[in-house]
Amino acid sequence: MDEQYDVIVVGAGFGGAACAALLARHGLKTLLLDKNDRPGGKALTMSRAGFSYELWPVAGGPSLNSQFAAVLREIDAEDEVALLTPDPAGVLLYRGASGGYEPLVVSALPQQPNDVANMARWLQLAPADLQELARLFGDMTSMALKDIEALDELAFSEFLSRYRLPRSVYSYFGMWSNILFVVPIDLLAASEAIKTFRDFMAGGAMRYSSGGYGRVAEVLARAVERYGGQVRMGTAVERIAVGNGAVSGVITQTGSFGAPIVVSNAGIQPTVLNLVGEEHFDKGYANHVKGLLPSWALVGIRYFLSRPVFQYAVNIAFSDDSYWDTKRFLRIRAGELPDEAIVFIVVPSLYDPSLAPEGKQCALAATLCSPDPEASDAEVWWNKLDEMVDRLWPDLRPHVEREERYSAAQVSSLARDHVLPGQGGECIGLAQIVGQCGRHKPSARAPILGLYYVGCDAGGYGCGTHQAVDSGAAVARLVLGDHRARQAAF
Numbered sequence: 001m002d003e004q005y006d007v008i009v010v011g012a013g014f015g016g017a018a019c020a021a022l023l024a025r026h027g028l029k030t031l032l033l034d035k036n037d038r039p040g041g042k043a044l045t046m047s048r049a050g051f052s053y054e055l056w057p058v059a060g061g062p063s064l065n066s067q068f069a070a071v072l073r074e075i076d077a078e079d080e081v082a083l084l085t086p087d088p089a090g091v092l093l094y095r096g097a098s099g100g101y102e103p104l105v106v107s108a109l110p111q112q113p114n115d116v117a118n119m120a121r122w123l124q125l126a127p128a129d130l131q132e133l134a135r136l137f138g139d140m141t142s143m144a145l146k147d148i149e150a151l152d153e154l155a156f157s158e159f160l161s162r163y164r165l166p167r168s169v170y171s172y173f174g175m176w177s178n179i180l181f182v183v184p185i186d187l188l189a190a191s192e193a194i195k196t197f198r199d200f201m202a203g204g205a206m207r208y209s210s211g212g213y214g215r216v217a218e219v220l221a222r223a224v225e226r227y228g229g230q231v232r233m234g235t236a237v238e239r240i241a242v243g244n245g246a247v248s249g250v251i252t253q254t255g256s257f258g259a260p261i262v263v264s265n266a267g268i269q270p271t272v273l274n275l276v277g278e279e280h281f282d283k284g285y286a287n288h289v290k291g292l293l294p295s296w297a298l299v300g301i302r303y304f305l306s307r308p309v310f311q312y313a314v315n316i317a318f319s320d321d322s323y324w325d326t327k328r329f330l331r332i333r334a335g336e337l338p339d340e341a342i343v344f345i346v347v348p349s350l351y352d353p354s355l356a357p358e359g360k361q362c363a364l365a366a367t368l369c370s371p372d373p374e375a376s377d378a379e380v381w382w383n384k385l386d387e388m389v390d391r392l393w394p395d396l397r398p399h400v401e402r403e404e405r406y407s408a409a410q411v412s413s414l415a416r417d418h419v420l421p422g423q424g425g426e427c428i429g430l431a432q433i434v435g436q437c438g439r440h441k442p443s444a445r446a447p448i449l450g451l452y453y454v455g456c457d458a459g460g461y462g463c464g465t466h467q468a469v470d471s472g473a474a475v476a477r478l479v480l481g482d483h484r485a486r487q488a489a490f
């Protein structure tokens, strides 16, 4: 081994970068490696032709009291990036009984007293429906943590069926499950949904960062170096070295690096099946890992616009027909295409004007798709998305200077290796569904001495990047404890 470290973190996604920054901050000699040229993984920010943007729509939640803020505080980097929480931040568009899409303008800050009444008007609720909605919101926000955790095995749709909710409210939560967790409402674990709902009610959602969403990951990676660690971007790890049931380091194209602890942000399945090798694990564990299900994915278009078309930074359009549950997904997979699709658009320069040339906008649009990087239906969804965008923003088309299209294949090549059929392009990581959440989530401590997982597959909860950073903080605590115990023991 060329150089020896206390810990090597493979991958500078939000989970890996947060974990590495905290480990370096607490005195461990840390090496952070990533195959990409910049940190941030699936939510990295890139710059081109005067625009800075993520490769697809990204906005975070909760806005306040987030793990983002907590980790930045712990590594003394609060001044290096601002967490942006504009009011208003976004618009939700719902196609109700009138047949047209009706807007609800929302803030990135926590719920205001009249927000539920506004929502009730927007969703066209009768007074009895409003009472039931208030009962649901009240229950979800006041439940004791142990009661929430008891719902690991209950699907969110089953939990909602305890209330007499009108169709529009159910559709809202169908969209919410698709956009936040990228899974169907009838598989999303109620425990995960309720915890996140509470965080959003208390702290708001649609947070972004000055300089681009990925800036936080860049700050985290810089902190590793500030605390005496090393960062090597553009360095793909080919193997995690294991001998006698313990890790000893990593092997890359440019050299090998030694450490008794390796934390992998590459995803549990690529780590076990590719980087370490199935032969090093108990057969039962390897089979369990193979059976874990990924979240769905998003497919979409980046529109570069010659003049401002969008008024709000976040734009989400849905109807009773456009959110996906398991039944709809299976129908679509069988070739039955829906008329309507969910649309999710983020315009970074409406958060931070420095992210686009003056007078221009970059709009990152997405709709749902399967996580299979080899799927051949991307064209179908790009066309559907174009059709929906033209319907909802009829003045957009003449101002499109350039269009870039992406699919699950690009997500996979950027962030997560395709090691199993149908896996690799997932939006989040492991799906936050019944059987894979709470106490059923894989342990962040792998069954090989010194090997840990960090990111959206283990150790955290919440929505997308927030789950990754939550995991980064939790896994850093776990590793620190194990490191100190081993030092004391030997």
Ligand SMILES: Cc1cc2nc3c(=O)[nH]c(=O)nc-3n(C[C@H](O)[C@H](O)[C@H](O)COP(=O)(O)OP(=O)(O)OC[C@H]3O[C@@H](n4cnc5c(N)ncnc54)[C@H](O)[C@@H]3O)c2cc1C
Pocket: 010, 011, 012, 013, 014, 015, 016, 033, 034, 035, 036, 039, 040, 041, 042, 043, 056, 057, 058, 059, 060, 061, 235, 236, 237, 238, 265, 266, 275, 298, 299, 366, 411, 414, 415, 416, 417, 426, 427, 428, 429, 454, 455, 456, 457, 463, 464, 465, 466, 468
């Ligand atoms: C289209 C899309 C839209 C999204 N929208 C949102 C949103 O609005 N809000 C939100 O919060 N989240 C969103 N997400 C989800 C969010 O981006 C992810 O859940 C989160 O970024 C995952 O972080 P992570 O740390 O688990 O890993 P990843 O981001 O997957 O990072 C893994 C890192 O490991 C590196 N790596 C992998 N293998 C190797 C190797 N062999 N050697 C070296 N490096 C390696 C990769 O290069 C990557 O940098 C979106 C995702 C997608 C794809």
